[in-house]
Amino acid sequence: MKNISTPSLPHVRNFALGLLISLPLTGIGTGLHASVDRTAFEAVAPTIEQARANILISRQLQFTHLRDQTINDELAGEVFADYLDYLDGQRIYLTQKDIDDFEPLKESMGASLRTGQLQPGFDIYNRVQTRILERLDYALGQLEEGIGQFQSESDETLLLDRSKADWEPDQEALDQLWDKRLRNAVLGQRLNGSSDEEIIEVLTRRYESQRKRISQMRSEDAFQAYMNAFTGTWDPHTSYFSPRNSENFNINMSLSLEGIGAVLQSDNEYTKVVRLVPGGPAARQSQLSPADRIVSVKQEDEEEPTNVIGWRLDEVVDLIRGPRGSTVTLEVIPATASDETVTRTISIKRDKVKLEEQSAQSDVIELDRNGETYRIGLIDIPTFYADFQAMQRGDPDYKSTTRDVRRLLENLKEERNIDGLVVDLRNNGGGALHEANDLVGLFIDQGPTVQIRGTDDQVQVLADQDPSVAWDGPMVVLVNRMSASASEIFAGAIQDYGRGLVVGSQTFGKGTVQAVRSLNHGQLKITQSKFYRVSGGSTQHRGVIPDIKIPSRIDNSRIGEDSLERALPWDQIEAVPHARYFDFSNVIDDLRDRHQARFSENPEFRLLQKEIDFLEEQRETTMVSLNEDKRRRYQNELERRQLTIANARRELRGEEPFESFEAMEEHQEQQAAAAHGNEDDELDFIVREGGHIMADMLELDRRMATILPSGTVTARAQ
Template identity: 50%
Template sequence: MLSFALGAASYSETTTAAISDSIEVKDYLTTLSPDNIHPKTNREIVLSLLKGHYSSPTIDDTLSSHMFDSYLKSLDPNKLYWTKSEIKAFQKYRLNLDNALLTNDLSAAFDIFNQYQNKMIHRMVWVQELLAKEASIWDFEKKESLVIDREDAKWAETDEELDELWKKRIKNSLLGLKLAGKTVEEATETLQKRFKNQLHRAGQTKSEDVFELYMNAFTMTFDPHTNYLSPRDAENFDINMSLSLEGIGAVLQSDNEFTKVVRLIAAGPADKAGELKPGDRIVSVGQDETGEMVDVVGERLDDVVKKIRGKRDTTVRLEIIPASASDITQTKTISIVRNKVKLEEQSAQKDIIELTRNGESYKIGVINIPTFYMDFEAYRKRDPNYKSTSRDVKRLIGELEQEGIDGLVIDLRNNGGGSLFEARELTGLFIKQGPAVQVRYTDQKVEVHTNDDPNVYYNGPMTVLVNRLSASASEIFAGAMQDYKRAIIVGGQTFGKGTVQSLQRLRHGELKLTQAKFYRISGQSTQEQGVIPDIIYPSLYDKDVVGESSLENALPWDTIRPIHHKKYGDFSGLISTLDARHQRRIESNPDFQYLNKQIERINEQREKEHVSLNEQERKAERESLELTSLELENQRRKAKGEAAFKTVEEMNEFNSNQESTDKKPAQDDAALVESSEILIDILSLTPQVADNGRALKL
């Protein structure tokens, strides 16, 4: 039997022989052309962008070149189908797409796509023929490797070079499935189904799909949040926002052949279950507790969403590659019970952390704000008891002060934003009226959102805890507290979502258009840079993967004229001392030590450029990673006086059970405890106190 290295015939031989005349290719190959409505929609989109986009775009050769690259990347992001000579043949379009846009000419879009579709379908059939060969062609003892990230790779010189690349990719997938417990035959069957599904979807591609892809290559040259939505996607716009009110509560997006979790909806089923995380990639989906796991790698986003959605109180199982996994063989299966996201479950919640310093006891209040919410319907009906973030926080502050707190932590971790009105109102709880945020529009006019309530509802020392998933309204509030010198901001650099979109109806579909930008009262934008904490905590989130700055064509950070505002304190002389004390504490804190070692390990894995295709090497790597995880976890447990785990399986089972329970109390949350310790530092270092003993003067 032939070895792996001498496996299937070359792609070029196969396409000119068996494949070109095969029934499969004839069944799936079609030549697509624009629908009659598409040139009109092209014109409508171009005019809307020229008139309404925040950046006042120009359609010229520079845009054309950028759009050309974006379109090719959207079709073949990993450079798996086209060769260098084929890409060279497309160069005639590089500087002509601007003229095509202005004349509503879509011929280049469809010419490029039809050639891509031809290559992709032939390749899928070639893969099926390769997988149909005897399993013994796959030599898992051979010493070879596969490049992990091909984004910056060069285009292949020949089809034969692509053949070798595809053989390695298939071998890697087979090896991953084999290490996950499947036989080579079972793994082969899984891949055959996966590629057959891709063929089936290719055969269902419509002109509308091509037009939407091409238009987004255009719109997203201006910024990543300006998108054209086809009539189908416009109708299902909530797919892009969340998995409906009765789903799992997660925002998903396509990430090459995978579906990736972008964020979780606060208090949604996935968030409460605790196992699904931003950055996780979904491999397969199963219904109920025993339903077959259906492979979804390579599927369209909306098709994956349909599988995940379902009736309330039913269970969906997801096989995922965790964001922290070192390679795609490290999958795990989780279960989530679908449910409705309830407003009351998204409400702000309070807790108290009790600490002792130098023999003195302190009570630190904690208010967790999962999202900036407001019951708009009740508000419009003038219901005096309408529910909102600021009203709930005001009540919680009163309750905490009744309990005699010495300081307050506002926890905005994982808060993706929400109501701008509520961000302004929340700011007003801690200052004597004043501006909260500036909004600059397309015409460059600036609108200042001001809180007019002269009352201050809490005047004590504060820290605001943020992380990379704190976005939008969270950044407005945190930025205002930092600019007013009203609180010390701690945690991780925030997301950097500082733009405002509106949805514009077209005759055919809709356009989501960026029309404004947020600015802090200091004049700094929250866009791209986000809010940088005064004291930075270690974080597992990679800024190159998560956050606005990781998105292509994100609008830049900039500044406008600041607004005069009062300063409630001067922390400039305190920050270095506070940070030094913070660093000393976390050096001996078991949870922070564990986190730092996790970050080191993940960074080492991220720097790997190749993955081994040798089974024994991969097993050894996996075992080494698992034993390292066990060792790190047991070091932490020993330092905290807890019993060590005997095996990796025992540790994984414990962690899975822990993740599925309710969130841990504030007293056991290392980041909240450290934020409280910083408050005690502030109290000890701040000589000016108010009459109540520990409240800062305002």
């Protein structure tokens, strides 16, 4: 990894606000210690169309959103706080005096949000942009004086996450904070082996790029930021799309098919990777990871990358998109990075998402245990797909998840003679709802699969009407934190029916449905319904809790519904009558004990646990030293531990260890250039463990070899 300064810019994704009266905010000082002659920020102003859209948004939120709340002083206070968080989430631009100046606006905000009086919100936006330019000019002025002043011999430290810190009292205190930030940026470059001249060139170019971005801000940027602070107080999936973003609505789900295949979202001033699209270039390459944050984007015909900190999501996506066969290079802060100065460069060759790699695939795991061989079928389902166009044309051979899985099951039963089945839904982010419903039907006779409650509290029940069963034997469903939406519906139904065991880690918890509604100016994506399991519990927020848990590298505090501010809560409704095929209560403790005994002796699991512990240590790090010797020792220790883990994994695979950390990075870069990386070792041994759990089930109770319904559940879920 290399170290590069990544100073924060404001969060200007789809977040915003509205106010009643216009209070001009005066007394803005420069706060600069060097003479820097640069263009000032040109204030932006609201339009009549935006004011009308604000009023429409207010009505839609109050009367059609699933969450019932009114626009009052309490809610206005939340909007005010959110707006400031999104504009200056790390509290590095505004002072406490600025916050005090804003306070009168907060008092009248409730009325302004209902009536479309936007100017006060724009005043806040304009003040923040001016403060950002002041800070960038201060940094550039310091660089013009040279970086010899940024010595790294003191024992000072820098707080990594300032989102909960107090606002600095005045400009002088901000100067001191920015001196620390600059010292940290310079130190990161020095540890990377850069000369003073190179450091000045890199940091100047970076700050100038960010400054240029601020100077190009326009009215729609302020309105979008403003309205999304407002809509976000209902839930994180309700948001405003400007007219331009309305044309690119698909960016909130994935990049275009001719792209890198990644689901992105705004995360304060950064664009964050949420998940990788199965079959996409990024997934095939295995270098980009969930929770990585994008710092810059570089095209193959460009000499210098474009810094995208503080850019809107749609603009970042526009840079990443490109023609098939071209290469885009992303500079990212890895999810595992110790601080924001540590970045990694990843080159990805754009391509179409390969549909065949999204299709369900099958395999057989053979396990020799106690003189007996178990043949466990494996079906990997990357997504819930359906060829809707072929279906509408009446094509009898149209492709879908359920049709493919039925065919694979027939082959596994008749030609492979399997004893049990493992269905792998890890990293499956969902897809077609009707496919989740139909897929459940392959494993039950008939019955409900999911409940959907709307804003009117009416509940719609989807059900399998087909009495045929494609597989009536025992099964295990593998899930992880990236299993979401339709995956959670399927896993929850299998668990509720007692049809199989769910194994892995807590799922994502995305249990809401959104609709897009046109406005006079842009569109509103609004949450209108919620999924519930047949047992009555929602999949929202809580997701599906596995029967047997396996830890994961994924950081639940950064990925998942319960990591999002104001996510709708878990709740429950009445259960619907459904069969219960097997009661696992008599065997689950024994199954867990066997699993734990096996994992305690498994070198791959011990290595995974060691890596998880290392990552958790990094996540708990709140301060970084500005002393060069201490920082170098810290970085060397991090590299040593990463190298130890990587070499232990290579030893398990019978490969030669890396001689150095640099050799490991070079190997990773070569894999990136070849557009394919190592298979994730976690996947292989967890699949095998799913097979072992299945074999345990067969050994503990031979009755499960052919499961029969054991009753009907009608009670409320507990």
